[in-house]
Amino acid sequence: MLISKKEFYRNLTRLALPIALQSLMLASVAAGDALMLGKVAQDEMTAVSLATQIQFVQNMFLSAATAAGAILGAQYWGKGDRRTLEDIFNMMLQFCGIVSVLFFLACEFMPEQLMRIFAEDAGLISIGSAYLRIAGWSYLLTGISQCYLTTMKVSEHIRPGALISCCAVILNIFLNAVFIFGLFGAPRMQAKGAALATTISRVIELVLCVAVSANAAYIRPVFHRFLCQARQLKSDFVRQCLPLLGGSLCWGVGFTSYTAIMGHMGTDAAAANSVAAVVRDLICCMCNGIGSAAGIMVGNELGAGRLDRGKAYGIKLKNISYVIGLISTALVLAVTPLVVRMVILTDVARGYLTGMMVIMAVYMIGRCVNTVTINGVLDGGGDTLFDMYSLIVCMWFMAIPLALAGAFVLHWSPLAVYACTCLDEVGKIPWVMARFRKYRWVQDLTR
Numbered sequence: 001m002l003i004s005k006k007e008f009y010r011n012l013t014r015l016a017l018p019i020a021l022q023s024l025m026l027a028s029v030a031a032g033d034a035l036m037l038g039k040v041a042q043d044e045m046t047a048v049s050l051a052t053q054i055q056f057v058q059n060m061f062l063s064a065a066t067a068a069g070a071i072l073g074a075q076y077w078g079k080g081d082r083r084t085l086e087d088i089f090n091m092m093l094q095f096c097g098i099v100s101v102l103f104f105l106a107c108e109f110m111p112e113q114l115m116r117i118f119a120e121d122a123g124l125i126s127i128g129s130a131y132l133r134i135a136g137w138s139y140l141l142t143g144i145s146q147c148y149l150t151t152m153k154v155s156e157h158i159r160p161g162a163l164i165s166c167c168a169v170i171l172n173i174f175l176n177a178v179f180i181f182g183l184f185g186a187p188r189m190q191a192k193g194a195a196l197a198t199t200i201s202r203v204i205e206l207v208l209c210v211a212v213s214a215n216a217a218y219i220r221p222v223f224h225r226f227l228c229q230a231r232q233l234k235s236d237f238v239r240q241c242l243p244l245l246g247g248s249l250c251w252g253v254g255f256t257s258y259t260a261i262m263g264h265m266g267t268d269a270a271a272a273n274s275v276a277a278v279v280r281d282l283i284c285c286m287c288n289g290i291g292s293a294a295g296i297m298v299g300n301e302l303g304a305g306r307l308d309r310g311k312a313y314g315i316k317l318k319n320i321s322y323v324i325g326l327i328s329t330a331l332v333l334a335v336t337p338l339v340v341r342m343v344i345l346t347d348v349a350r351g352y353l354t355g356m357m358v359i360m361a362v363y364m365i366g367r368c369v370n371t372v373t374i375n376g377v378l379d380g381g382g383d384t385l386f387d388m389y390s391l392i393v394c395m396w397f398m399a400i401p402l403a404l405a406g407a408f409v410l411h412w413s414p415l416a417v418y419a420c421t422c423l424d425e426v427g428k429i430p431w432v433m434a435r436f437r438k439y440r441w442v443q444d445l446t447r
Contacts, residue, residue, distance in 0.1 A: 003312045012317075015296055018162035019153065020289025024282065032173040036180045037191065042271050042344060044191050047127035049274035050118040050263055053256045054132060055139055058103040060252030062143050064245035065095040066150040071240050071379055072445060073154040074296045075303025079446045086222045087229045089151050091237050093221055096143030107136025118256075118263045119270070127191050134195035138202040145202065148209035151219045154296060160212050168205035172197050232447060240445075243384040250391035257400055258421040261407050262414065269414035271345055272352035276418075279339055280360055280367075283331050287324050287368035290317070294376025302381055303446050311442045314377040318436060321372035325365035332361040355415040359422055366425030373432055381441030390431060394424040 037045040069092040076084045106114060111129035119125055152161035178186050179193025189196065213220050262273040294317040301310035336357040340350055374387050403420040406412035 003309060003316070008313065008316060011297055012290070012293055015158060015293035016289040018158045018289075019292045020285050022149075022162040022165040023288040024285040032176050036176055037194065039344065042267065042346070042349070043121075043123055044127060045343070046267060046271045046274055047115075047119070047124040048131055048191050048194055049277070050124060050259065050270070051115060051128035051131045051135070053118055053259050054103065054107060054114055055135070055142070057252050057256055058099065058139055058142070060248035061099040061245065062096050062146050064241055064248045065092050065099075066146050067244045067248075067375075067379065068092075068237055068241035068384075069147070070150050070154050070292075070295060071299060071382060071384070072236060073151065074299030074380065075445050077154050077156070078300035078303035079305075081446070082219065084233065085151070085155065085219050087225060087233055088237065089147060089219055089221050090223075090226050091229060091234065092147040092150065093144065094226070095241070096147055100140050100143035104136050104140040107132040107139060111136075118260045120264060121267065124267075131191045131195045134192055135198050138195075138199040141202045141206050145206045145209050147221075148206075148213055152213070153292070154299075155219050157218060164205060164208045164212065167208065168201045171204055172201035175200055236445065236447070240382060240384055243388050244379070247384070247387035247391055250388055250395060254391065254395040254400055254424075258403065261403050261417065261421070265407055265414050265417065268346055268349040269352055271349045272356055272414070273418065275339065275343055275345070275353055276356040276360060279332065279335065279357065280364075283328050283335075283364065284367060284371070286328065287321070287371045290320065290324060291371040291376035294372055295380035298377055298380035298441075302442065302444050305444060307442050307444065310381070311439060314381070314436075314441065317377055318369075318373050321369045322365075324372065325368035328364040328368050329361045332357060332364055352414050352418075356418050359415070359419050363422035363425055366427070366429055369429055370425055370432055373436055378436065378441045381443050382445045383435075383441035383443075386435050390428050390435075391424070394428040394431075398427065399424040 037048055069088045073085050073088050076088070111132035112125060114132060115125040115128040119128070149161045149165065152158065175197035176194055177183055179189045179196050180191075182188030182193075187193075212218065259273065259277070263270040294314070298310050298314050298317070301307075301313055336354065339357065340354055345353065374390070378384070378386055399420055399422075402423070403417050406417045406420055
């Protein structure tokens with residue numbers, strides 16, 4: 001089917017740019033933490049990077065619920081069904097609220113046990129535990145904010161949602177500097193300061209979400225129907241959420257395992273990996289934005305019953321993902337000299353970082369293609385099971401066992417082990433393309 005290129009790129013730009021900016025701003029918080037704490041001490045930076053893996057795991061649960069809500073929400077919004085989207089909002093809040101409370105309690109009452117998952121060094125465990133006790137309060141609020149922001153995204157209020165996230169992130173970065181370095185008479189709190197800054201900014205973010213959504217044009221939770229959604233809608237939500245949760249946990253725990261493996265290879269390897277992870281997250285913002293936009297665009301068309309157009313959009317977006325992957329590879333190589341000089345590292349850690357950046361450049365092609373194709377196009381049409389299958393095979397049966405063997409049995413160098421952690425994204429591209437061409441994702445999920 002022929003599509004209007006002008007209309008396609010206008011919609012893609014309108015959706016992708018605010019989401020990419022939102023993703024960039026969120027990644028900038030981690031970058032700000034790394035750079036500022038890197039100016040204080042290597043151990044402070046490394047401990048906080050390891051501690052934030054707890055929030056990373058929490059986000060896997062939250063992203064499953066919000067992604068399921070986005071998939072169904074985009075299709076029902078394309079159909080023009082506002083009431084059902086309100087019920088989907090309620091279901092997201094139920095799930096995310098429970099998850100947020102559980103992670104908050106874990107950070108408050110057992111932070112040392114959580115830190116021992118990622119590090120053996122007593123100093124890193126002590127710093128990270130102090131960070132988690134404060135940052136845990138922000139984890140309590142994150143789930144609620146994400147439900148509001150996801151609903152704004154699928155109901156054509158992307159710009160206000162992105163603006164709220166950007167304001168919260170700018171405040172977070174500013175408060176990071178204030179509390180980490182003790183500016184304007186504030187106490188010099190170092191890692192604890194980063195946690196306090198995060199918590200304050202999350203409070204402001206949630207307040208802004210609730211205030212903006214009070215406008216009649218916005219979708220809001222309807223509390224008198226909070227526990228009274230239709231049984232069929234609940235079934236549809238669970239049917240989308242469970243595979244997404246399985247995929248999120250496979251990916252999230254797998255990525256956390258990568259961090260834990262590198263963290264047990266010494267402080268130099270852990271420090272280099274921490275910096276490389278920040279760069280990866282910053283550069284992935286572009287493909288994250290296009291991937292989210294892809295899910296909304298494809299979902300809107302399929303939900304409106306325009307299956308041929310949704311299919312044509314998916315094919316176009318899949319092709320664009322390769323271009324984004326090559327651009328991301330070039331960006332990683334271009335910023336490598338600058339990144340290596342920006343943070344305080346030992347000579348050994350600096351050498352590791354240089355090698356990791358080169359390896360990451362190749363990894364970025366697979367990451368971009370898979371993000372747009374799987375998390376955007378396939379998920380937009382409800383084909384959510386494939387992501388979990390591909391992660392189990394490529395990450396858990398290949399990359400993680402190889403990295404574990406290399407680190408603890410064969411005693412490979414940290415760079416060789418790091419390369420093992422990057423195998424899964426590149427290796428599954430042919431499988432992803434084969435799944436895409438079956439076009440099982442071309443389906444209308446609305447009722």
